[in-house]
Amino acid sequence: HHAKEHGVEFSRYTAAMKMRTQSRVELENDMRKGLEREEFFLEFQPQIGLDTGKMLGMEALVRWNHPKRGLLPPSEFIPLAEDSGLIVPLGEWVLKTACQYNKKWQDEGYDPVCVSVNLSMRQFRQYNLTERIDSILQEVGLDPRYLELEVTESMTYDIDTALEQLYRLKKLGIHISIDDFGTGYSSLYYLKSLPIDRLKIDRSFVKEVMCDGNDAAIVSTITTMAHHLKLKVTAEGVENQEQLEFLKLQNCHEGQGYLFSKPVPASEFESKFLSRKAG
Ligand code: C2E
Ligand code: MG
Ligand code: MG
Ligand code: MG
16 A cells, blocks of 8 residues: 555656656757747846946846746746756857947947846856957957956856956956855955956845844955955845945945846836936
8 A cells, every 4th residue: 555655656756857857858948949039138237336326337137038938037047058058158148138238328328337247157167258258349349348247156166267267358358246245165365366356245145134243244344355355346135225224334336136126128227227428
């Protein structure tokens, strides 16, 4: 009796596993097609200077309009794209498209701002990454100083390669930030030697900054450290006024979060956040 039940359980389990594998493979194939069929699109989220309230930059975030599953957030396909290697063509599409928007907006006479693009580890490890990015910038005609790449602390797992890669990227004239800072395992030694421009404090620390003394201490310490290392610092996930006031008191440079805006499609971003050059 029991054995039979276990058998049923077991076959249910394997059926579920099989389905999961099937849908993985299916999703992977869909992704390949989706890239050709232009089912992916970008949303932009403003990055706000906390002393002036002015928008200083924007982050491009990818979304997938799946023909059957509907609108998918990055959490539903980026990990799969990383496993399959599809993140490389997808990431390149994101880079190029983000640069194209930024160039178009500059050409239309809006105040120039920097666009931040997330770079996966798979992309970061490409030996010819700098050349690829250089050729995208040339093709689009965007000045490198209006592009910022967001990498994560996991790049420091191979510090020599990371350093070399970062120096090559920096030589192009683009900016580099460390995303989700504080959640990885980069040591202070690396922080001292990496040619980076900005730390983005992970939103898990910002979330409870008003009720958790440890989070407040961490945010304040990262901000102070960034100042001393002459790095810019951005707080992610700013959702309310109290968090904003706390961050201002710490002299945190920039904030990004729902308090200012959630990520929005390009046309909405253009009308809501871009401003014409004065004069
Ligand atoms: P991230 O780079 O740390 O991006 C910030 C994420 O936090 C975005 O989620 C954004 O919508 C969300 N967010 C912004 N403000 C708030 C807030 O106030 N509260 C809360 N709760 N969340 C906020 P999203 O767009 O779902 O992206 C999730 C992650 O997926 C990104 O985290 C990034 O790691 C990855 N991702 C997104 N686009 C790309 C891409 O083009 N390439 C790569 N490699 N990764 C990407
Ligand atoms: Mg990011
Ligand atoms: Mg982040
Ligand atoms: Mg991230």
